[in-house]
Amino acid sequence: MKNAEAAGLPTLDSGQAQQVGKQADRDQELSLAEGWRFDFGPGDAAEGYRSVTPDCRYNADKGYGFEAGGSVYGRDRRLQDDWGMTAEAGSMAAPEGDAVGTRLRASFCIPLGAVFRVDLPDGTYMVTLLAGDELADTHTVVKAGGSKRMLPPVRTVAGQFVEHRFSVPVYGGMLRLAFLGKAPRVNALEIVPAPQTLTLFLAGDSTVTDQPASGYPYAGWGQMLPALFKHDVCVDNHAVSGRSSRSFIEEGRLDALLTRLKAGDFLLIQFGHNDEKADPQRSTDAHTTYKEYLRRYIDAARAVQAHPILITPVQRRYFDEEGRLLDTHGEYIPAVRELAGECGVPLIDLAEKTRALLEQAGPEGSKELFMWTLPGEYLNFPAGTEDNTHFQETGAARIAVLVAEAVRELRLQPLLMYLR
Structure with a gap:
């Protein structure tokens, strides 16, 4: 296998490599300050969000995903109408012109007893959950660490979407959120540091x-x-x-x-x-x-x-x-x-x-x-x-x-x- 210089690719001296490393650290610090945003469901993620499809399994390199165990399914409600034209199912639920909101509402994961893990530095975080379904009533229970009830059961009627926030402590470098309920939905999650809570x-x-x-x-x-x-x-x-x-x-x-x-x-x-x-x-x-x-x-x-x-x-x-x-x-x-x-x-x-x-x-x-x-x-x-x-x-x-x-x-x- 050729090295970069032999292959005619640009190389970095030690000073440049150090600068690249510092920039990566700054990028990571910026990411930590801004938080993590996840778009759940099939299809491409909304702008500014990380994609979490039903088969998104946790691995340490990625730092997030569903743990083994439980079942995860997904829907994309961008349906075909009677004439074969594509219709955005979430378009009526989001403000006009809100492409990101429309995309987040259009697809979701259905986690049945599944645990979503995110690797985070220890501390206190605020989590925002978006849940709902254009075509069906929903019922979602959210627990942290597998057992701690974070919200009252989240219920929506067909066509309704709700945002709920809760604060949670993180220990051991990970946040584990279990999703249960009679008809659970997760459209999106946003996780931001909240040290002064x-x-x-x-x-x-x-x-x-x-x-x-x-x-x-x-x-x-x-x-x-x-x-x-x-x-x-x-x-x-x-x-x-x-x-x-x-x-x-x-x-x-x-x-x-x-x-x-x-x-x-x-x-x-x-x-x-x-x-x-x-x-x-x-x-x-x-x-x-x-x-x-x-x-x-x-x-x-x-x-x-x-x-x-x-x-x-x-x-x-x-x-x-x-x-x-x-x-x-x-x-x-x-x-x-x-x-x-x-x-x-x-x-x-x-x-x-x-x-x-x-x-x-x-x-x-x-x-x-x-x-x-x-x-x-x-x-x-x-x-x-x-x-x-x-x-x-x-x-x-x-x-x-x-x-x-x-x-x-x-x-x-x-x-x-x-x-x-």
Whole structure:
């Protein structure tokens, strides 16, 4: 194989090569600043957009595409009319003369349980989704990382196109968006850096955490919370299953959270389930060490002028013979209430709110909130489960609504004005 000089092609000396490398870096920085724009569906991409066809599979060199698994189909609604003439199906939905808008609306992907991956530097991003179909009603559910509900279900009627925005944190150099629903559509995505976005951080245990998609319908209330806020708020959930107020700190998880926590952000803190256990690595005393560890979260947030909020632990599903909920947390609930008063910290009393919710649902109705599933009901739990501590998606969504309700009751600004 001939080298460039032997082939008569222009060559670069070391100085020129260095300049080319610097220009490539500047081009990449410009791309990062402007964001990424993707046009989904068959055919050529709209001007200024990258094409994502149904067979666009992820590879590291390209840095984006659909991951293996799931199914992706596509339509281009530029149809043939009765006389064989080409008609632009999206032309009535976009403003007159908007060629890019018309093109984006004319074609789309139908991702059935598919995950679209984009390699991005770690940080906070705002995502804009365009969804709709000229000829059919649509129903699309968007989850980040496979499980975190980012929007309420996106519904459109035939001929309607909508834009929805949400903010999302990126870790590990990638953003993974799962698309589900009864009739999902993705026409276009735009992803732009949003480092100054107000962030709502969560520290907690399995009742709060983002449960993996492989555990569906198992869910923590934190993974359902993003759908309740507008794009002005990014929910960054650091809760991890099995952690107590003590082990979360001693494993360095609070320190990791603090690397992103900034002035004006919020930190929601809910522990208790694992503090109560007789485990020397996790246990705390309700009257002493439990409050001492919780105080460290409060002090750390205030040190960077962020806003800490204490949350009492959610109730477990245990009833007495008269249908009244039995408390399993003992002194841990009053300890959180006392600490909130001592430190002047807002308190979301989820223990009380979930007690009222479960008693209203009753011993049988409350099973639909928790991981009580029948054999064969869910693929991930073929033998069924009877779990009185952890929620399925329905229950997690109800708890997230209770958290949003508390934000309204406490009038926590600016979170209050950013609720959907």
